[in-house]
Amino acid sequence: MPDFKGLNIRHxxxxxxxxxVASLHGRIYSEEHDLAIGFEAYVMECLIEFFSQYDEKKDRVWVLEEGERMVGFLVLMHRPNRMAQLRFLLLEQDYRGKGIGNExxxxxxxFYQEMNYKGAYxxxxxxxxxxxxxxxxxxxKRESTILSRYFGVPLLETLFRLKA
Known part of the structure; x- marks a missing residue:
């Protein structure tokens, strides 16, 4: 198990x-990327999708906490055809640059390899x-990029894939 620099982690x-998670995304993306509340609503929709399909035998969450406060989050979400999706990777600003993201x-x-997924995106x-x-x-690996205004500002949305 990696050392998460003294943070508590639960699965x-x-x-x-x-x-x-929705609140963290909404606040951080507003402060750092000028995204409006629509982004937070999008994250909420995605979290509902994740939770409605959540299977503890196929999916994993990483909830990073300092004391009672959530400071980071990550999900491996199962998808059809033995695929996995990496979602919701986020760390509070004070916890970045310390190797936590690498860990x-x-x-x-x-976990992805233990579960024998065929690929991820x-x-x-x-x-x-x-x-x-x-x-x-x-x-x-970067697979495709499109220009989007989905969150109210022009952004490039990029799809990345990982081969098994």
Missing amino acids: HLVPGDLGQ LMEDWLN LYTTSGQDPAVSLYEKYGF
């Missing part, structure tokens, strides 16, 4: 987690350069 959801990605990949947007570097470091 199960408790009441309040999904709301905190999360390593743990995510270990993720979507991200422009302005996520540190995250993109992390994804590429761990083998995700």
